[in-house]
Amino acid sequence: MLGRAVEFAAGGLVLADIAVLLAGVVARFVFHKPLIWSDELASMLFIWLAMLGAVVALRRGEHMRMTAVVSRQTPARQQLLESISTCASLAFLAMVAWPAWEYASEERFITTPALEVSNAWRAGALPVGIALMMLFSVLRLFKDANWRMSTKALAIVAILVGAFALGHGVFENLGRLNLLIFFVGVVAASVFSGIPIAFAFGLGTMGYLALGTDTALPVIVGRMDEGMSHLILLAVPLFVFLGLLIEMTGMAKAMIAFLAGLLGHVRGGLQYVLVGAMYLVSGISGSKAADMAAVAPALFPEMKNRGASEGDLVALLSATGAQTETVPPSLVLITIGSVTGVSIAALFTGGLLPAVVLGLTLCVVVWFRARGEDLSHVVRPSWGQVAKLAAIAVPALALPFIIRAAVVEGVATATEVSTIGIVYAVLSGLLVYRQFDWKRVGPMLVATASLSGAILLIIGTATAMAWGLTQSGFSSSLAQIMGGLPGGAPIFLAVSLVTFVILGSVLEGIPAIVLFGPLLFPIARQLGIHEVHYSMVVVLSMGLGLFAPPLGVGYYAACAIGRVHPDKGIRPIIAYMLALLVGTILVAAVPWLSIGFL
Incomplete structure (x- = not known):
């Protein structure tokens, strides 16, 4: 009952934020009377959405984690590692619970400028969310594991935490060596043991600040709040919801049907359609999982009928996920804008052509592999049929361009523009495609809150981690090393490319950007x-790491969506990844591809 209540509240907050932001757009653009309180109220609702969404994600087991090592263990050891993961997450939440309460208590003395209410109404989301996550961690621990396994896991985590606590005096004298111990050792061990990334970051940061410095612990919560409260990040749940809407309303199906009619009769035609469809859908949803889930079910059955292997299909799907990382409105681009100050509109404009370049490199591989494809059984549609499919797809094909135009022309901000897309998708589903299942809206809102909470909690703990790294002087040391590399800009770009491929395979795009964007972008300038x-260059490099096996979690997401065993796609994906690497090097070597249309 409590879980359903939290889900209802989280889904309602998604809907409320959409309504508030849309009201702000209409009031400003249509009636020329801005609502001065809309952004403030949206921000207040947003932090509650983030925390309750994180609770829902924890209850459902949907927090992002790396399971490449865990999945190779015996069933008994896997169960133990799952219990340790839950106990370690619970340990972090228990350690941060009181600082969160102190932080919220201090915020009660601050009054918001527009609504003129205590800021504790907003900051209270942090201790409430943490308390609920603790409760559901305990419930999950005793639901999923037997009491012996739970006791063993609790004992292991308690011994580790106790050992670190007893070494407090030693850590105080180690100086910067603590960076390696906590931000490399603890975080890496946590990530590879299957602990969700957000809690792995939190454990490393809490250990470093509590044992290696004199920092007051409420500062950790303050940095988490700061990282999760950027209004620009409100685009995360809204674009995730938009991605679910286009699948539910039939817009994605209409786009794919048109592209299949246009190219389905040529060798490798449906593979080309997959590349093009991912490009178009990525321009709408902002969520890679939503992108792949919208495209794969519509294309895979017919591709299999034409003799395509399961391994090649999932390999290409994964590769297109990496290829389209820069297609606006990419969540990674939005995150870069929020943490580095780079113009969102410029990032949206600059991201279109690099994705095309990488798409062409993928098409070269598709052409080479499809030379012997048998198309004797494929009937080429008439131009009249293609024109009919095009007419049906026009409203869907127009959506990415409407979104981009609204941002570039100043009709709405990068955050607000998602509400325009949502209204457009709803109207298209109701009036054009006549496909709108009202019963699915509630589960879609909850799914949006869950995915958004998982993403935003990572951003929050990564922001605290980045603050700890910065305060330690690590940023200045990194700046000296990277800035002092021989060869100037070309070598710096090459080293950045390799670095972010590695980071993308372990941390995923958003946390890697939050951690290292503020450190490396000033050096690039x-x-x-x-x-x-x-x-x-950074986003495409991270995409390579994110979708490349054996560590890239994006690859395993593609396998899950395509219902293909991961082993089948590892050999076929090598050529696609090499093609993407060539395309990324080309984008790095030719700046015009990124900035030619700014």
């Missing part, structure tokens, strides 16, 4: 590298 050009 000093070396004369355009910030939009550098953003494209």
Whole structure:
């Protein structure tokens, strides 16, 4: 009952934020009377949405985690590691619970400027969310594991936490060596043991600040709040919901049907359609899982009928996920804008052509592999049929361009523009495609809150971690090393490419950007590298790591969506990943591809 109540509240907050932001757009653009309180109220609702969404994600087991190592263990050991993961998450939540309460208590003395209410109404989301996550962690621990396994896991985590606590005096004298112990050792061990990334970051940061410094612990919660409260990040849940809407209303199906009619009769035609469809859908949803889930079910059955292997299908799906990382409105681009100050509109404009370049490199591989495809059984549709499919797909095909135009022309901000897309998708589903299942709206809102909470909690703990790294002097040391590399800008770009491929495979795009974006972007500017050009190199490099096996979690997401065993796609994906690497190097070497249309 409590779980359903939290889900209802989280889904309602998604709907409320959509309504508030849309009201702000209409009041400002239509009636020319801005609502001065809309952003403030949206921000207040947003932090509650983030925390309750994180609760829902924990209850459902949907927090992002790396399971490549865990999945290779015996069933008994897997169960133990799952219990340890739950206990470690519970340990972090228990350690941060009192600082969160102190932080919220201190915020009660601050009054918001527009609504003129105590800021404790907003900050209270943090201790409430943490308390609920603790409760559901305990319930999950005793639901999913037997009492012996739970007791063993609790004992292991308690011994580890106790050992670190007893070494407090030693850690105080280690100086910067603590960075390796906590931010490399603890975080890496936590990530590879299957602990959700958000809690792995939190454990490393809490350990470093509590044992290696004199920092007051409420500062951790303050940095988490700061990271999760950027209004620009409200685009995360809204674009996730938009991605679910286009699938439910039939817009994605209409786009794919048109592209299949246009190219389905040529060798490798449906593979080309997959590349093009992912490009178009990525321009709408902002969620890679939603992108792949919208495209794969519509294309995979017919591709299999034409003789395509399951391994090649999931390999190409994964590769297109990496290829379209820069297609606006990418969540990674929005995150870069929020943490580095780079113009969102410039990032949206600059991200279109690099994705096309990588798409062309993928098409070269598709052409080479499809040379011997048998198309004797495929009937080529008439131009009249293609024109009919095009007419049906026009409203769906127009959506990415409407979204981009609204941002570039100043009709709405990058955050608000998602509400325009949502209204457009709803109207298209009701009036054009006549496909709108009202019963699915509630579960979609809850799913949006869950995915958004998982993403935003990572951003929050990564922001605290980045603050700890910055306060330690790590940023200045990294700046000296990277800035002092011989060869200037070309070598810096090459080292960044390799670094972010590695980071993308372990941390995923958003936390890697939050951690290292504020450190490396100033160095790029000093070396004369355009910030939009550098953003494209960074995002594409992280995409390579994110979707490349054996560590890339995006690859396993593609396998899950395509219902293909991961082993089948590892060999076929090598050529696609090499093609993407060539395309990324080309984008890095030719700045015009990123900044030519700014």
